[in-house]
Amino acid sequence: MPRAVVKPTEEADIRALSLFNGMTEESFQALFRGAYVQNFPPMIDLITEGDPSDFLHVITHGSVELFAEWNGRETTMATVRPVSTFILAATIRDAPYLMSARTLEKSRIVLLPSIDVREVFATDPVFARAIVDELAMCYRAVIKNTKNLKLRTSVERLANFILRNVSNGDGLATFELSMEKRRLASFLGMTPENLSRAIKTLQGYGVKVEGAQVTVHDVEDLTAFAKPEALIDDYST
Amino acid sequence: MPRAVVKPTEEADIRALSLFNGMTEESFQALFRGAYVQNFPPMIDLITEGDPSDFLHVITHGSVELFAEWNGRETTMATVRPVSTFILAATIRDAPYLMSARTLEKSRIVLLPSIDVREVFATDPVFARAIVDELAMCYRAVIKNTKNLKLRTSVERLANFILRNVSNGDGLATFELSMEKRRLASFLGMTPENLSRAIKTLQGYGVKVEGAQVTVHDVEDLTAFAKPEALIDDYST
DNA sequence: GTCCGAATTTGACCCAGATCAAGTTGAAGT
DNA sequence: ACTTCAACTTGATCTGGGTCAAATTCGGAC
Numbered sequence: 077m078p079r080a081v082v083k084p085t086e087e088a089d090i091r092a093l094s095l096f097n098g099m100t101e102e103s104f105q106a107l108f109r110g111a112y113v114q115n116f117p118p119m120i121d122l123i124t125e126g127d128p129s130d131f132l133h134v135i136t137h138g139s140v141e142l143f144a145e146w147n148g149r150e151t152t153m154a155t156v157r158p159v160s161t162f163i164l165a166a167t168i169r170d171a172p173y174l175m176s177a178r179t180l181e182k183s184r185i186v187l188l189p190s191i192d193v194r195e196v197f198a199t200d201p202v203f204a205r206a207i208v209d210e211l212a213m214c215y216r217a218v219i220k221n222t223k224n225l226k227l228r229t230s231v232e233r234l235a236n237f238i239l240r241n242v243s244n245g246d247g248l249a250t251f252e253l254s255m256e257k258r259r260l261a262s263f264l265g266m267t268p269e270n271l272s273r274a275i276k277t278l279q280g281y282g283v284k285v286e287g288a289q290v291t292v293h294d295v296e297d298l299t300a301f302a303k304p305e306a307l308i309d310d311y312s313t
Numbered sequence: 314m315p316r317a318v319v320k321p322t323e324e325a326d327i328r329a330l331s332l333f334n335g336m337t338e339e340s341f342q343a344l345f346r347g348a349y350v351q352n353f354p355p356m357i358d359l360i361t362e363g364d365p366s367d368f369l370h371v372i373t374h375g376s377v378e379l380f381a382e383w384n385g386r387e388t389t390m391a392t393v394r395p396v397s398t399f400i401l402a403a404t405i406r407d408a409p410y411l412m413s414a415r416t417l418e419k420s421r422i423v424l425l426p427s428i429d430v431r432e433v434f435a436t437d438p439v440f441a442r443a444i445v446d447e448l449a450m451c452y453r454a455v456i457k458n459t460k461n462l463k464l465r466t467s468v469e470r471l472a473n474f475i476l477r478n479v480s481n482g483d484g485l486a487t488f489e490l491s492m493e494k495r496r497l498a499s500f501l502g503m504t505p506e507n508l509s510r511a512i513k514t515l516q517g518y519g520v521k522v523e524g525a526q527v528t529v530h531d532v533e534d535l536t537a538f539a540k541p542e543a544l545i546d547d548y549s550t
Numbered sequence: 551g552t553c554c555g556a557a558t559t560t561g562a563c564c565c566a567g568a569t570c571a572a573g574t575t576g577a578a579g580t
Numbered sequence: 581a582c583t584t585c586a587a588c589t590t591g592a593t594c595t596g597g598g599t600c601a602a603a604t605t606c607g608g609a610c
Contacts, residue, residue, distance in 0.1 A: 125544055146464040147540050153459065165449040165456075171550050172543075174456050197445070204441050208434070211448040212402040218455040219402075219411045222390065225462055226502055227383040230597070257558065265463055270597055272559050287606080303384050306409075307362055313408050467567070494588065507567055509589050524576085 080113045082186060086136050089159050090186060093134075095206045103200040110189045116179045123177040129166035131187040135159065138183025141259060142175045152262035155180070155255055164210060167193050180255065216313070223308050230266040234274045235302035236309055237264060238283060242292050249295055253288040317350045319423060323373050326396045327423060330371075332443045340437040347426045353416045360414040366403035368424040372396065375420025378496060379412045389499035392417070392492055401447060404430050417492065453550070460545050467503040471511045472539035473546055474501060475520060479529050486532055490525040 082090075091097055091104060099107075113136075116122065122133065125144060133140075140156045153175050156162045166173050167190040197204050224233055237260075242249035253260065261271035275285050281301050282294035292298055306313065319327075328334055328341060336344075350373075353359065359370065362381060370377075377393045390412050393399045403410050404427040434441050461470055474497075479486040490497065498508035512522050518538050519531035529535055543550065 144460045144464065144544075146460065146542060146545060149464050151460070151463040153456070165452045168445055168449040169453070169550070171453065174453055174460070174544055198438070198442070201435070201438065201441070204438070204445070205435070208405055208441070208445055208448065211445065211452060212405040215402045215448060215452040215455065216406070216408065216411055218452065218459060219390070222455060222459060222462070223381045223383065223388070223411070225459070226388040227381065227386050267598060268558070269560085269599080273597085276559095305383060307381075307411055308383060313406075504568060505588070506569080506590085510567085513589095 080115075082108060082111055082113050086113070086184075086186070089136060090134055093159055093161070095161060095164075095210050096203075098206060099196075099200050099203040103196045103203055107188055107192055107196050110192050111186055113184060113186050115182065115184050118179055118181050118183075120179045121176065122179065122185065123163065123173050123175070125173050125176045127173050129163060129171065129173055129190055131190055132161055132167045132193045133163060133177070134161050134186040134188065136184045136186060138179060138181040139255070140177050140183060140185075141180050141255075142177050143262075144175050150262070151265070152259050155259070155263065157254070161210070164207070164214065168197070168207065168211070170194070180259075217311055220308050220311070225265055227308075230264060230270060231274045231277050232302060233264045233266075234271065235278055235281070235283075235298055236304050238278070238290060238292060239295070239298060239302050239304050240309055240311075241290070242295065248291070248293060250289065250291040253290060317352075319345060319348055319350050323350070323421075323423070326373055327371055330396055330398070332398060332401075332447050333440075335443060336433075336437050336440040340433045340440055344425055344429055344433050347429050348423055350421060350423050353420050353422060355416055355418050355420075357416045358413065359416065359422065360400065360410050360412070362410050362413045364410050366400060366408065366410055366427055368427055369398055369404045369430050370400060370414070371398050371423040371425065373421045373423060375416060375418040376492070377414050377420060377422075378417050378492075379414050380499075381412050387499070388502070389496050392496070392500065394491070398447075401444070401451065405434070405444065405448070407431070417496075454548055457545050457548070462502055464545075467501060467507060468511045468514050469539060470501045470503075471508065472515055472518070472520075472535055473541050475515070475527060475529060476532070476535060476539050476541050477546055477548075478527070479532065485528070485530060487526065487528040490527060 087108065096104060096107075116138075122140065135156055135158050137158055140162065141152055142154045142156060142162065143150055143152050162177065163173055163175070170190065197207055224236070228236070241251045243251070255263075257271055258268040261268045264271070266274070275283065278298070281298045282292060283298060284291045284293065324345065333341060333344075353375075359377065372393055372395050374395055377399065378389055379391045379393060379399065380387055380389050399414065400410055400412070407427065434444055461473070465473070478488045480488070492500075494508055495505040498505045501508070503511070512520065515535070518535045519529060520535060521528045521530065
C-alpha cells in the first residue's frame, strides 16, 4: 500500500471540518507535512484495539466500522463516514486504541501523525479549542448511546434509529440503510435474527423495509411509539 | 442554602486535581473568583438533565449519583466521589446536561461558573491542555463502559466490578461496597433481584458478600472467570 | 441469465434476566 | 428492646431476546 500525497481538493474537504477550519494556514501545513493518504479495499483492518495510536485518521471516501472484541465476542461501536476523523481521544492521550477499525467499502484515509497533532495542539489555540469541542461532542454522543442502550428495548432502539434517519416533517418518509443489517443489528445491540423480528414488529407502526429501503408510512404513529428525545437522539448538540 | 466561601484547604484539594494543578495562580484565582460552595443533605437533586449548564461542579466531600431517565425508566450512569469534577463536557460546549445528579450522602460541592471556565480555558494553555486530557479520559471511560455493557453478561460485569475494587495481588482480598446494592445493580445494568442472584452465582468462584463487605477468597479463580482486560477495566488510561 | 456463496428471514426452542409477590434483614428513631 | 420502613433476598413465573437450524433472498462473478 504505497503512501500518496494528499490531493488539493481533499485537503480542502478536510480543512472544512470544524476541527480544522479555524486554524492558521501555518498550523494546517505543519499538520499535513507528515501526512499521507492511502486507499484501502473493503474489509481491511486499519486498526487493532490495544495498538499504540500513531495516527489520527481522517476518512475522505468510503466507510469504516469501529468495533470491539472481548472473549470471542464482537460488537459494532460505530460507523464512520466522510468527512470525519476517528480515534481522536487515543491520539490526544497517546494511549492505546480502545476500538478496532476496518473498512466496509473501498475507502480513502488520511493519516496524520499523532505526534504532529499533539504538537500543533500545543501551539495553535484555535486548534486546541476545536479539539476540545470535538472531544466534548464525542463524549456526549457516547453518553447518549449509553442511555439508549440502558433505557430502551431493542425494538425501541430500532424505532428511534429509523426516525433519526428519516427526513422528519410530513407524513411519508423514506431512506436507505447505510450499512448491512447484521452490522446495524450489532450496533443496536441485538442479533441479526432479532433485528428481522424487530422490523416485523414495527410493521404494526407503519414501517416497511424492502432490502435497504426503509419507508415510514406514518411518522406520527412511529414517533408516538419511539418517544425520541433530544437528550438521547439529537446527535448535533 | 446559603453560598459560602471556599476554604483554603478545600482550595488546595481542588488545585491538586490534574485539571487544575498546572495552571497559573492568576488563572486559578480567576476561576474561583465567582465560585461558591454549598453543603447539601443526602438525596438532593443538584442537576436535572436538560437544564442549561451554568456551573462546573467539583465534589469535595460526600458522593453524588449521575443518572438518566427516559419514559419513566431510570438508570445510574456513574457515582462521583471526592475530589473530582463532573459535567465538564456540558460546560465546555455550553450545552444542556445529559444527566441528572443527586447527592447520595451529605455532600459539599464547589460550583465554578461555566462562563469563567470557558474564559480561562481560552487564556490559559495549560488549563486548556488539562481539560483536553480530562475530556479524552472521560470519553475513553465511557467507551470502556459501552464495551462492558455490550460484550458481557451481567454476572461477568459484576465479577469484573469486584475485581476492580479488590486490592489485587495475593490470595484473599476484601473491600466495602461504596454504594447501595440497588444503585450498583442499576449501574451494572441489571435489577436488584438479579444482582442478588449474580452474587450467589459468584459464590461458586469464592466470592462472599455480607452486607457491604465483599470478600474474594480466590482471586485467581474469579479472574479466570471474569477475564478482565485493560481495554475495558483499567480506568486509569 | 445462471450459479454460488453470503446475507437475511423464519421457525422452534432456550436462557438470561425482568417482573411480581412474599418474606427477611437491617438500620434509625423512639 | 421495640417499631418501622426501606433495602435486600428468595421463589415463582414470564418474556425479551439469543441460539440453532433450515429455508429463502440477494448480489456478484461468470
